[in-house]
Amino acid sequence: MITETARPEVAAPRRPVAPRSLRIVVAVAGVLVVVGLVLRFWTRSHLWLDEALTVNIASLPLRRIPAALRHDGAPPAYYVLLHLWIRVFGSSAFAVRALSGVFALAALPAMWFAGRRIAPPADKRVVGAVSVVLLATSPFAIRYATETRMYSMVVLLVLVGYLALARILERDQPRWSDVVAFGLIGGVLLLTHYWSLYLLAVVAAVLGERALRAAPARRHRYRVAFVALALGSLLFVPWLPAFWFQLRHTGTPWSDPATFGAMVNAISEFAGGRSSSGRALGLTFFALAGFGLFGAAVDRTKVEVDLRTRPRGRGLAIVVAGTLAIAIVAGFASRGAFSARYAAVVFPIFLLLVALGTAVFLDRRVMGAVVAAAAILGLITASGNVTTDRSQAGEIAATLRAQFRPGDVIGYCPDQLGPSTSRLLPATYDQVTFPRRTGPRFVNWVDYAKVNEAADPGAFAKFLDAAAGPQHTVWLVWDHQYRTFGAKCEEIASYLGIVRPGANQLMEADTQHFYENANLVRFPTR
Numbered sequence: 001m002i003t004e005t006a007r008p009e010v011a012a013p014r015r016p017v018a019p020r021s022l023r024i025v026v027a028v029a030g031v032l033v034v035v036g037l038v039l040r041f042w043t044r045s046h047l048w049l050d051e052a053l054t055v056n057i058a059s060l061p062l063r064r065i066p067a068a069l070r071h072d073g074a075p076p077a078y079y080v081l082l083h084l085w086i087r088v089f090g091s092s093a094f095a096v097r098a099l100s101g102v103f104a105l106a107a108l109p110a111m112w113f114a115g116r117r118i119a120p121p122a123d124k125r126v127v128g129a130v131s132v133v134l135l136a137t138s139p140f141a142i143r144y145a146t147e148t149r150m151y152s153m154v155v156l157l158v159l160v161g162y163l164a165l166a167r168i169l170e171r172d173q174p175r176w177s178d179v180v181a182f183g184l185i186g187g188v189l190l191l192t193h194y195w196s197l198y199l200l201a202v203v204a205a206v207l208g209e210r211a212l213r214a215a216p217a218r219r220h221r222y223r224v225a226f227v228a229l230a231l232g233s234l235l236f237v238p239w240l241p242a243f244w245f246q247l248r249h250t251g252t253p254w255s256d257p258a259t260f261g262a263m264v265n266a267i268s269e270f271a272g273g274r275s276s277s278g279r280a281l282g283l284t285f286f287a288l289a290g291f292g293l294f295g296a297a298v299d300r301t302k303v304e305v306d307l308r309t310r311p312r313g314r315g316l317a318i319v320v321a322g323t324l325a326i327a328i329v330a331g332f333a334s335r336g337a338f339s340a341r342y343a344a345v346v347f348p349i350f351l352l353l354v355a356l357g358t359a360v361f362l363d364r365r366v367m368g369a370v371v372a373a374a375a376i377l378g379l380i381t382a383s384g385n386v387t388t389d390r391s392q393a394g395e396i397a398a399t400l401r402a403q404f405r406p407g408d409v410i411g412y413c414p415d416q417l418g419p420s421t422s423r424l425l426p427a428t429y430d431q432v433t434f435p436r437r438t439g440p441r442f443v444n445w446v447d448y449a450k451v452n453e454a455a456d457p458g459a460f461a462k463f464l465d466a467a468a469g470p471q472h473t474v475w476l477v478w479d480h481q482y483r484t485f486g487a488k489c490e491e492i493a494s495y496l497g498i499v500r501p502g503a504n505q506l507m508e509a510d511t512q513h514f515y516e517n518a519n520l521v522r523f524p525t526r
Contacts, residue, residue: 029133032375036136039382040101040145047093048391048516049443051148052419055096056441058082070242071444073250077191078150096148103152104145110159111135111348115355117166118312123359130371131355137378139272139281140347143385151344154193159348161185165203168225172217179224183232189345190236194243195327199345202322204229206315250445262338263324269340270347272381281377284370289350291357293317300362316353320346391516392509393417396477397424399506399520404429407472411464413489414452414482415443417518421477430467434460434492449484457488461495474500474523479509496523 047055057068058079065079082099089095115131116124135141144151164182168174189196204226211222236243271285272278292313296306309317323346331338361367400410400421408430412418415433418440422431431440435455438444444451468474474496478489497503500523507520 028372029129029375032372032379033133033136035379036138036142036375036382037105039142039379039386040104041094041098042386043097043146043388044386045093045146045388045390046394046420047096047148047423048393048420049416051096051390052393052423053443054079054082054148055086055091055423056419058096059086059091066242068442070245071250071442071446073246073445074150075191075194075239075243077188078153081153082148097146100147100149100152101145103156104141107141107152107156107159107348108132108136110156110163111351114159114162114166114348114352117163118316118352118356119359120312126364126367127355127359130358130367131352133371133375134351134355134378135348137375137382138270138351139278139378139382139385140270140344142378142382144341144344146385149341150192151341154189154196154344155348157185157189157192158199158345161189162349162352165225168228169221171221174221174224179228182225183228184235185232186229187232187235190233191239193342193345195323195342195345198326198330199319199323200229200233201326202319205322206318249447251448260325260328262328263321266324266338266340266343267350269343270350272378273340275381275384277377277380281374281381284374284377285350285354288354288357288370288374289317291360292353292355293357295357295360297360297362303360310356313353313356316349316356320350320353389514391420392507392514392518393420393424393516396421396507396518396520400425400429400475403506403522404475405473407468408475409464409468409472410440410475410477411460411492412440413457413460413476413478413492414485415440416482417477417479417516419443420516421518432464432467434489437463452484452488453486455488457491458495461492461499464492465496465499470526473525476521476523477518478521479518481509493519493521496521500524500526 053072057065057072060068060083062080062083065083066076069076069079082096085099086096089098111131112128116128119127141152141155144155161182164178164185167178168182171178186196186200189200207222207226207229211219211226214222267285267289268278268282271282291303293309293316294305294307294313295303296310298304324343327342328338358367358371361370401424404410404425406428410425410429410431411434412421412431413434415436415438418431418433419442422429422440425431432438433440433443434457435452436444437460464474464476476493476496478493480487480489482489493503502524504522504524505519506522507518509517509519511517
């Protein structure tokens with residue numbers, strides 16, 4: 001998010017592109033972009049835990065959302081917007097995911113302007129277009145455009161914030177509109193995702209350093225931007241008590257803190273992860289990002305490595321690497337988790353660095369071929385998002401709707417299986433979760449590991465048996481893969497199998513086809 005005054009770069013002549021070839025390139029790029037746009041609204045998956053829980057919280061009355069988030073561990077901005085969206089468009093899977101799709105669409109023109117600003121003067125239009133193509137076909141962007149979470153919103157806010165900052169730094173007397181916009185976006189980012197703390201800390205540090213070292217004529221710009229960011233961050237102050245409570249009592253006890261290898265893994269996830277096409281795209285991204293930072297064109301066939309780094313790419317690289325490094329260190333200190341999706345706060349900045357790297361190809365045909373290959377690999381990787389079902393909840397709920405009878409009881413172990421499955425069931429069904437014996441719509445993450453370790457699986461099994469009584473069936477939705485639960489879910493199933501012999505496992509956890517999976521067992525009357 002920091003721009004620098006670039007030293008003169010090699011201005012070798014570019015190979016001209018014939019009008020017919022140019023039309024073909026534009027047409028192919030247009031088709032790839034359109035496919036990417038369609039994929040942003042196309043997935044067959046039912047909502048999984050995080051999505052279902054997000055929708056359930058956002059569906060609460062506005063006054064109750066802060067209290068619910070206090071027990072969830074997230075800041076409120078996205079939930080408030082989703083609440084308003086649901087009131088207008090409803091809470092179907094397509095409707096709630098469409099908000100993320102809208103954010104993803106809005107990010108494309110912002111990416112165009114950002115790409116133009118980061119490019120050398122002769123390449124503004126080309127790098128702007130390349131930036132849009134890379135974002136439109138990005139498997140990471142497409143994945144989170146189809147998920148009811150805040151990550152597409154984060155990407156949009158970062159891009160708009162980058163543009164506001166760039167406008168501040170390019171003027172001797174920054175416009176108040178840009179200053180206010182930059183400050184507000186910083187505050188909203190903090191209220192959207194907590195990893196924005198790391199991003200804004202790096203941006204503030206760089207602005208402060210530049211304010212001290214820049215030429216006197218330029219210092220005012222950096223000072224104004226720094227002050228705007230500081231004032232905008234005050235929007236977070238009313239949320240500080242909730243944040244402090246979350247910091248002490250909520251978290252991710254099922255995940256290990258990241259190592260520095262996670263920084264590389266996060267960048268790999270930007271390219272789509274472990275699939276063959278994703279790995280190929282990841283290598284392409286790393287190479288182009290290297291060009292964006294170190295590459296200098298010599299002529300149409302040669303690119304040299306400049307270890308002093310390119311000023312246009314230096315600020316982008318500092319923000320990306322600095323943010324991820326602070327996140328990793330903070331994870332070590334707090335035992336917090338590192339997830340690639342949290343790195344959405346630097347994803348658009350990294351993609352700008354990749355787009356800048358394409359400018360080293362003075363031959364437009366080579367540049368076009370590289371960008372086309374990256375776009376095609378991205379769409380191939382992203383296409384799996386259409387066919388992959390993130391949760392087995394749909395199959396489980398269909399079986400329950402077909403066989404459930406009034407008076408039956410459904411138990412969930414762990415409670416994390418409750419939100420996605422219960423969403424697809426009538427509210428009249430009697431459902432309860434382990435370990436807190438609460439309803440299935442919410443998960444209380446407060447002191448989660450301690451509560452789970454202290455919970456008695458035998459007592460919960462007796463509770464389910466008594467709630468159903470001898471004349472009704474107990475249904476158990478359970479899985480063993482959740483940390484901090486040990487073998488307690490198996491113990492619940494074993495106890496019920498003793499007091500209600502003749503159990504029938506109707507569904508096994510399908511780990512091959514579903515990210516979120518579970519067993520469904522029917523324990524008959526006794």
